[in-house]
Amino acid sequence: MRIAILSTGDELTTGRTLDTNANYIADQLLAIGYEVTTMMTVGDYPERIIAAWRNLFSQADVIISTGGIGPTADDLTTETVAKVAGVELVHDQATAERIRAMFQSMGRTMPENNLKQALFPAGATILRNDLGTAPGFRIEIATEHGPRIGFIMPGVPREMKHIMAEEVLPWLRSKRPDTHEYRSHTFQTFGISESALDETVAGVLDPETTRLAFRAAFPQISVRVSVHGPPEVVEGQLADAAAKIRESLGEYCYGEGDTDMESEVGRRLTEAGATIAFAESCTGGLIGHRLTNVPGSSAYVLGGVVAYKNEVKHAVLNVANNTLEKHGAVSREVVEEMAQGVRTLTGATYGLATSGIAGPGGGLPDKPVGTVCIALARDGATFSHQYQLWGNREWVKVLTSQVALDWVRRATLGHDPTQSSVLRK
């Protein structure tokens, strides 16, 4: 079954809005074994939308469309699809009432415009949208190329994802010639390049029944294993495949499922009943920001100090002026005192510190841009290391924060924090 994706909207063709819907849909389809043949985008012009549909009929069996089913004058998808299908528009009273009730529950009156969202091409199957006013629909269209299926969904990403999960993906899964089911499991990795990752997992799994998908979202790369098989064995297949990948990834994998480094750190700190405080120089507050992005982080984050100026390192964190003068702010000696200082100041289990040169300015012959020192202090030991990182200012800050957080994660697991995998190329 060939699948095409159609995105509709002037905001897309004028470059005003980045189309993330098509990318999301393609990724979701891949997880259930489909690769998209074509993606197309047109603006809010009836003749262009009609041409796009007819075009895609010649290339795909299923067309998944987003956009153009809102209440305003430039929302043309529904009437255009009806035209292409050669059918009339029909008013669905239940939908109209649901939309009206939605507005009422927000203390508002439904604008009459929204009634057009209760019109559907005759014969269409309405797809429930619990998150918005516009229900989507599925329609079978007889074309010169044969019967075609159209899925019409809203362009609002949250609503589209909901309808994909509730209606579209289950339908597509049910149409596979086999009775196979599809399962996926994701590993989050850090510290290894995409090509080295590729080599690491190459040949580990059987390409007949499994598929690996990599997604690089700096600073992490996710590896998704997808398997398909008869319902009674597919869970076991997934567990086996996941175990093989888990073993081959080793320490490069820091978490599984939809997670990130700060969430994993939070989980580990919570399990250990430990707390953390941070002393940041070059990262400027990014570590604190990331840690506090995790809901519930107030259970283990005490706070921290952004000691951007040396005077603040001394006055607030008690870094000795002697140490600053002798070794410079970007040194293992200073960053160890910063980590110990914030730990003493707050009473945290772990004190984490960073000091470095994010660039573009500030580099020195012996300490070029990208020189970064990290320290972690706990009861009885202080660890530190000097890295030579790379990239622009934002890149250096983000990479430093990721390594630093990985240090904390490793420490909570009883590993040597300084052996964070970014040290290995």
Added chain:
Amino acid sequence: MRIAILSTGDELTTGRTLDTNANYIADQLLAIGYEVTTMMTVGDYPERIIAAWRNLFSQADVIISTGGIGPTADDLTTETVAKVAGVELVHDQATAERIRAMFQSMGRTMPENNLKQALFPAGATILRNDLGTAPGFRIEIATEHGPRIGFIMPGVPREMKHIMAEEVLPWLRSKRPDTHEYRSHTFQTFGISESALDETVAGVLDPETTRLAFRAAFPQISVRVSVHGPPEVVEGQLADAAAKIRESLGEYCYGEGDTDMESEVGRRLTEAGATIAFAESCTGGLIGHRLTNVPGSSAYVLGGVVAYKNEVKHAVLNVANNTLEKHGAVSREVVEEMAQGVRTLTGATYGLATSGIAGPGGGLPDKPVGTVCIALARDGATFSHQYQLWGNREWVKVLTSQVALDWVRRATLGHDPTQSSVLRK
């Protein structure tokens, strides 16, 4: 002249990589008066790429293609375009030598694979790419629909943007029937919704010669004015149009050109010879992170304290336990003491503080999620306000940081910081 965009690559059709190139190109084209008719994406399959080109020949006069001109086996664009154009591939020695020299300058030997990047369809015009190994090319193709122009560029965004600026956009500008030139100017706004912004600028400019483009990139919305006219008057046209928009935007505009709130704050602090320290609770370090994202910020950022726990507010910032007990951490009284405390601690000109409930947990009947207090302390005065913000955890943090930074900006301009425009709906 109708323009279509073609993006090529399996990484796009599998959803692994988000296509930002098409969006960028569409936006750049809009600024010089062109709206894209169609955007299409296909994977690395020769027959699908050929079909896409032939398809687009029927809809557009110019096809701008990205992707598929790398050195590996799945880079198929060049040979496919030659096939579609019905011409042979020709080796360009100058290009081959330039690629070889590039590798040598990095201390490496050019893999033989890369030689395929020196092959071009006979008759193509090579487009210089100073940032990568693959030069693009422009080619005229005779089709059943008439003569067509193809621009073939690398998929690497940085390289594509370079070739767009150096080669593609100038060529397209030169092909306009008039001798008009195109100029743009951008305003960054904050504190007004997109629809209210739309209403504010409606009718201010003449749609015949000017165009307005809005781009929402939370928490800011940019407004770009584009004008076109004969070369001798176009600069004056731009200045006039910009003046009208500037006036209608009023205080909602906080900066002009490619800027952001933290850069504007940095500029104002530098001009005033002032320094800043921050005391963050709910924002967790985000304000420090944003301020230090600006190169050169060490000139005016002293540092700050992330006082996530009340004990840290008291121990490090000297917030009185009495105040914490009486009013609670999320109160104007506490946030004023935080701002004064960090100012005293560091000696900064401005002390900025935030305390609030980002959610999803932590809400109280009288202080629901989204309740946020901001304070700004300077010599002789301390300002504070309690807001009812909205959205999820990330949204509340980002919006709070934006309002807080806007407070600083307003203060450096001598305005009342508490009148930041987000107060008005």
